[in-house]
Amino acid sequence: xxxxxxxxxxxxxxxxxxxxxxxxxxxxxxxxxxxxxxxxxxxxxxxxxxxxxxxxxxxxxxxxxxxxxxxxxxxxxxxxxxxxxxxxxxxxxxxxxxxxxxxxxxxxxxxxxxxxxxxxxxxxxxxxxxxxxxxxxxxxxxxxxxxxxxxxxxxxxxxxxxxxxxxxxxxxxxxxxxxxxxxxxxxxxxxxxxxxxxxxxxxxxxxxxxxxxxxxxxxxxxxxxxx
Amino acid sequence: xxxxxxxxxxxxxxxxxxxxxxxxxxxxxxxxxxxxxxxxxxxxxxxxxxxxxxxxxxxxxxxxxxxxxxxxxxxxxxxxxxxxxxxxxxxxxxxxxxxxxxxxxxxxxxxxxxxxxxxxxxxxxxxxxxxxxxxxxxxxxxxxxxxxxxxxxxxxxxxxxxxxxxxxxxxxxxxxxxxxxxxxxxxxxxxxxxxxxxxxxxxxxxxxxxxxxxxxxxxxxxxxxxxxxxxxxxxxxxxxxxxxxxxxxxxxxxxxxxxxxxxxxxxxxxxxxxxxxxxxxxxxxxxxxxxxxxxxxxxxxxxxxxxxxxxxxxxxxxxxxxxxxxxxxxxxxxxxxxxxxxxxxxxxxxxxxxxxxxxxxxxxxxxxxxxxxxxxxxxxxxxxxxxxxxxxxxxxxxxxxxxxxxxxxxxxxxxxxxxxxxxxxxxxxxxxxxxxxxxxxxxxxxxxxxxxxxxxxxxxxxxxxxxxxxxxxxxxxxxxxxxxxxxxxxxxxxxxxxxxxxxxxxxxxxxxxxxxxxxxxxxxxxxxxxxxxxxxx
Numbered sequence: 001x002x003x004x005x006x007x008x009x010x011x012x013x014x015x016x017x018x019x020x021x022x023x024x025x026x027x028x029x030x031x032x033x034x035x036x037x038x039x040x041x042x043x044x045x046x047x048x049x050x051x052x053x054x055x056x057x058x059x060x061x062x063x064x065x066x067x068x069x070x071x072x073x074x075x076x077x078x079x080x081x082x083x084x085x086x087x088x089x090x091x092x093x094x095x096x097x098x099x100x101x102x103x104x105x106x107x108x109x110x111x112x113x114x115x116x117x118x119x120x121x122x123x124x125x126x127x128x129x130x131x132x133x134x135x136x137x138x139x140x141x142x143x144x145x146x147x148x149x150x151x152x153x154x155x156x157x158x159x160x161x162x163x164x165x166x167x168x169x170x171x172x173x174x175x176x177x178x179x180x181x182x183x184x185x186x187x188x189x190x191x192x193x194x195x196x197x198x199x200x201x202x203x204x205x206x207x208x209x210x211x212x213x214x215x216x217x218x219x220x221x222x223x224x225x226x227x
Numbered sequence: 228x229x230x231x232x233x234x235x236x237x238x239x240x241x242x243x244x245x246x247x248x249x250x251x252x253x254x255x256x257x258x259x260x261x262x263x264x265x266x267x268x269x270x271x272x273x274x275x276x277x278x279x280x281x282x283x284x285x286x287x288x289x290x291x292x293x294x295x296x297x298x299x300x301x302x303x304x305x306x307x308x309x310x311x312x313x314x315x316x317x318x319x320x321x322x323x324x325x326x327x328x329x330x331x332x333x334x335x336x337x338x339x340x341x342x343x344x345x346x347x348x349x350x351x352x353x354x355x356x357x358x359x360x361x362x363x364x365x366x367x368x369x370x371x372x373x374x375x376x377x378x379x380x381x382x383x384x385x386x387x388x389x390x391x392x393x394x395x396x397x398x399x400x401x402x403x404x405x406x407x408x409x410x411x412x413x414x415x416x417x418x419x420x421x422x423x424x425x426x427x428x429x430x431x432x433x434x435x436x437x438x439x440x441x442x443x444x445x446x447x448x449x450x451x452x453x454x455x456x457x458x459x460x461x462x463x464x465x466x467x468x469x470x471x472x473x474x475x476x477x478x479x480x481x482x483x484x485x486x487x488x489x490x491x492x493x494x495x496x497x498x499x500x501x502x503x504x505x506x507x508x509x510x511x512x513x514x515x516x517x518x519x520x521x522x523x524x525x526x527x528x529x530x531x532x533x534x535x536x537x538x539x540x541x542x543x544x545x546x547x548x549x550x551x552x553x554x555x556x557x558x559x560x561x562x563x564x565x566x567x568x569x570x571x572x573x574x575x576x577x578x579x580x581x582x583x584x585x586x587x588x589x590x591x592x593x594x595x596x597x598x599x600x601x602x603x604x605x606x607x608x609x610x611x612x613x614x615x616x617x618x619x620x621x622x623x624x625x626x627x628x629x630x631x632x633x634x635x636x637x638x639x640x641x642x643x644x645x646x647x648x649x650x651x652x653x654x655x656x657x658x659x660x661x662x663x664x665x666x667x668x669x670x671x672x673x674x675x676x677x678x679x680x681x682x683x684x685x686x687x688x689x690x691x692x693x694x695x696x697x698x699x700x701x702x703x704x705x706x707x708x709x710x711x712x713x714x715x716x717x718x719x720x721x722x723x724x725x726x727x728x729x730x731x732x733x734x735x736x737x738x739x740x741x742x743x744x745x746x747x748x749x750x751x752x753x754x755x756x757x758x759x760x761x762x763x764x
Contacts, residue, residue: 034758036755043519144413182414188365200374207377216382219378
């Protein structure tokens with residue numbers, strides 16, 4: 001690290017010199033920040049570290065997750081530790097899996113301009129505009145499928161000129177789909193009933209009361225379901 | 228970006244052996260081979276890495292130095308800095324931790340009529356649950372049963388697990404899947420509704436349920452959204468970790484002192500029942516291993532519970548996940564899900580040869596990878612000097628058809644794609660990474676502990692996994708025992724009358740340290756690791 005060239009970056013408009021191999025998050029720490037906001041799983045799953053930046057000579061705003069984006073020279077960056085986008089109040093069992101649920105909770109869904117800014121800023125490369133189009137058609141299953149990889153970082157809502165809360169709409173649709181629309185797993189419900197009826201207790205007690213040696217023998221002799 | 232040429236040379240060998248390997252099955256370890264391998268190469272067996280605790284209920288128990296330092300530390304909180312007569316929040320149930328276990332507990336406690344406060348260090352859902360990729364086990368298929376699941380769990384844990392806890396885990400498992408579905412979790416299914424299930428390391432039946440490779444994220448965001456449906460009953464306080472448990476004059480745990488992370492202000496929460504759901508401790512970086520864990524995984528719950536006298540179990544065993552990323556440098560230590568091997572990818576060395584069955588239990592798989600690199604010198608060394616072996620993901624496309632990797636492992640494709648590596652065509656370089664705290668605070672199946680008023684669920688607890696957890700049993704653990712903790716406090720809270728609040732256990736702790744001749748400089752819980760660059764380093 002010591003013999004590496006350092007590059008200048010700007011954190012909240014103040015210059016720091018950092019190694020070019022670092023992610024934005026590691027660069028913030030290298031610069032001396034002990035992070036509380038804008039940090040979470042550090043692995044691209046939690047959406048805590050949504051970051052907005054510009055680079056020298058480019059008018060465009062760029063985005064990235066601080067944990068997964070490399071620093072660049074002359075990068076001007078600011079994290080979005082929190083963006084107001086409150087969840088509508090609802091209880092899932094009071095909603096139906098169709099357009100009525102969206103109109104009740106997020107009626108502004110119909111104001112979407114289909115401008116595509118959300119798609120452009122999504123760090124997960126989700127076509128947000130596309131799932132918002134499904135939402136406007138009341139296609140809950142479509143939203144659920146197309147938004148599945150959402151980490152709820154909120155950048156879509158932060159940049160939306162129509163003031164939508166896309167990621168909140170998306171989780172509502174996914175939950176409606178999972179609860180009401182996904183095909184039912186009959187084998188699951190059958191097994192739950194068997195357990196409630198105590199049908200598996202005897203076999204469990206047989207294993208539970210085995211000596212350690214008997215249990216080991218049973219384990220190493222057990223048949224393994226083929227691929 | 229992408230792989231440098233010399234690594235590509237090794238990949239060429241992996242490609243050359245691939246057609247042959249597709250026909251080959253590497254033999255599984257026998258019981259004797261497995262034991263010998265673990266003793267020689269698993270980090271849990273490195274004697275110098277551990278020491279016996281000198282104070283507290285586990286005095287004499289071996290534990291890693293990094294955890295021992297915190298368990299033997301001084302409190303962060305100065306008792307004189309808080310006025311216990313000035314209670315900021317009073318509630319039926321305090322849940323410390325906003326991950327999967329805490330959220331499940333909150334939902335169940337509320338259902339039972341309790342008012343709940345959930346205090347969480349960072350945001351609600353910032354937890355290892357969110358990062359779990361591969362899946363959740365449940366014996367819900369015709370050829371499977373809770374008893375077969377039980378046998379797999381006991382064998383995976385080296386037959387050391389607490390049988391009552393394992394029974395609870397496997398019997399509740401199908402109930403948990405049904406519950407999650409009722410809350411709107413989207414599991415991978417066939418068009419007729421049959422759950423798509425695959426193998427994991429150490430499973431004898433295909434019982435791993437998944438939600439692409441965002442299984443934990445799907446469960447976590449669903450539970451979080453459900454918690455948010457009940458703001459009048461469940462109050463979530465974010466950026467406010469607990470720094471010490473409170474007790475009452477009857478010796479019952481009676482809430483906690485929280486600290487506002489941004490203002491450093493203390494908050495006194497008085498609660499009839501307190502659930503610790505603080506998760507694990509990967510951010511202590513045992514033996515300098517990188518970790519897959521969340522930023523806040525610093526073992527706080529263990530430290531606080533230990534000071535009020537709760538016994539810990541299996542705290543000498545950590546799980547090293549066999550496949551942490553070893554390249555590129557930016558993602559070293561991050562999780563490469565076991566689902567990759569569940570889908571058929573093999574683990575191969577620098578010459579493209581297999582050296583271990585790809586689905587051994589994690590402890591054995593990790594030990595075999597360490598042996599291959601350290602003893603046999605068959606690892607690939609990265610430009611930054613760390614070693615790894617290949618996880619041959621392109622095999623999945625051949626076995627299950629083109630497009631499978633993108634469909635089943637979108638998070639992994641994205642993770643590596645950001646650094647110019649296409650895992651549908653190129654293998655990933657992996658090495659074991661610190662993943663899970665196998666042990667924790669000892670609990671009973673209803674999540675009670677040795678201390679009245681204190682309940683524990685999830686990774687912070689110990690006993691269910693014995694000395695090694697199987698894949699897919701952690702998401703299951705947080706749901707099973709989170710729910711159970713919520714149900715138990717839901718039955719208890721109405722019968723509790725608290726005495727006067729006290730922090731006198733801290734005085735007793737100081738005395739115990741002194742009597743043991745200890746004068747620790749460390750204060751705990753540490754709340755967050757410090758990765759800032761030290762001046763001059």
